Amino acid sequence: SRSAMAAVRDVEIDPEGTFKYILVRLQRPGGGEQRDIVRGTKAAEFHNHIFEKVNPEMEKLGYECKCLGGGKIEHNSKDKKIRVFGLSTGYGKADHSVTVEILKKEYTDYEITWSDDKK
Secondary structure (H helix, E strand, O other), rough: HHHHHHHHHOOEHHHHEEEEEEEEEEEOOOOEEEEEEEEEEOOOOHHHHHHHHHHHHHHOOOOOOEEEEEEEEEEOOOOOOEEEEOOOOOOOOOHHHHHHHHHHHOOOOOEEOOOOOOO
């Protein structure tokens, strides 16, 4: 149902700090609607730890998940800045420009930038 997909938040990231993130594509089995979401947390030592948490949650809602890549997010809530950079060894580099567009939907009053820098 449309409402199930609407219930999935575009962005779930830690409120502060620098941490790993992944870009995940949700799709209904057999095609149809799809959307991309951003998930990131300091709790994840590796990118796949994030995916291993998201995947079962989304499967319960009837979505197939595919990780489109990863990187890092630096979230400075005091200055309202987010920087997206780096890559995932396992999943490859996410398209950070896509990630930034998704982040902008949630953090409308932030300055959000990305680069291919490793640090």
